[in-house]
Amino acid sequence: MSDNIKVVVKVRPLISREIEEKLSYQWRVKNNTLYQLDQNGKDFGTAFTFDKVYDKDTKTSDVYDDIAKPIVEAAAAGFNGTIFAYGQTSSGKTYTMTGTEESPGIIPLAVLNLFEIIKNVPDRDFLVRVSYIEIYNETLKDLLNVEKENIKIHEGLQGIKVDASEKVASSPEEVLDAMRQPKYYDINNFDK
Numbered sequence: 001m002s003d004n005i006k007v008v009v010k011v012r013p014l015i016s017r018e019i020e021e022k023l024s025y026q027w028r029v030k031n032n033t034l035y036q037l038d039q040n041g042k043d044f045g046t047a048f049t050f051d052k053v054y055d056k057d058t059k060t061s062d063v064y065d066d067i068a069k070p071i072v073e074a075a076a077a078g079f080n081g082t083i084f085a086y087g088q089t090s091s092g093k094t095y096t097m098t099g100t101e102e103s104p105g106i107i108p109l110a111v112l113n114l115f116e117i118i119k120n121v122p123d124r125d126f127l128v129r130v131s132y133i134e135i136y137n138e139t140l141k142d143l144l145n146v147e148k149e150n151i152k153i154h155e156g157l158q159g160i161k162v163d164a165s166e167k168v169a170s171s172p173e174e175v176l177d178a179m180r181q182p183k184y185y186d187i188n189n190f191d192k
């Protein structure tokens with residue numbers, strides 16, 4: 001696998017509904033490998049190895065330090081970077097990426113980290129722009145401007161481009177604010 005792409009798995013704890021339904025863990029984690037378990041908790045014989053596998057007790061902040069921080073640092077040094085979560089419904093994507101007050105997710109941690117880096121490099125100018133889109137049933141929606149329905153995606157000489165609004169942000173709060181209440185965001189007040 002290329003060093004430029006890392007695939008990691010984060011196992012989440014059973015949630016209360018699953019505990020009530022007396023469901024049990026389907027996977028055991030060891031040496032960055034997921035071993036499938038049968039109904040009696042015995043190894044099924046199927047195993048998948050990833051760049052890293054985090055068990056159910058791993059904190060999002062530890063995943064951030066390991067996986068996301070180097071990407072954010074590289075971005076601040078001029079390299080393109082992407083972090084995305086993939087998984088079936090209820091697998092913990094929102095919990096991991098957005099998080100909660102007690103356990104901030106990868107996005108707020110990345111935003112704070114980015115502005116911290118910027119503060120520590122006073123001899124360079126940075127421009128942070130935010131876009132926020134939803135892709136649902138092949139349709140792209142601009143979450144910073146709900147009036148813009150069905151925005152387009154293009155491929156050009158500069159790479160992939162999405163016709164989404166961009167907001168210049170000068171603090172972590174401005175980024176997180178834009179994400180918190182996209183519906184009420186007033187596009188006319190951008191960049192003022």
Ligand SMILES: Nc1ncnc2c1ncn2[C@@H]1O[C@H](COP(=O)(O)OP(=O)(O)OP(=O)(O)O)[C@@H](O)[C@H]1O
Pocket residue numbers: 011012013015056087088089090091092093094095096
């Ligand atoms: N590491 C964790 N610790 C505790 N609870 C978690 C953890 N990960 C996920 N959960 C809980 O599991 C439930 C499902 O997670 P979440 O909503 O993040 O899934 P999702 O992948 O975003 O789902 P969907 O695709 O349906 O939006 C939520 O109640 C969430 O709080």
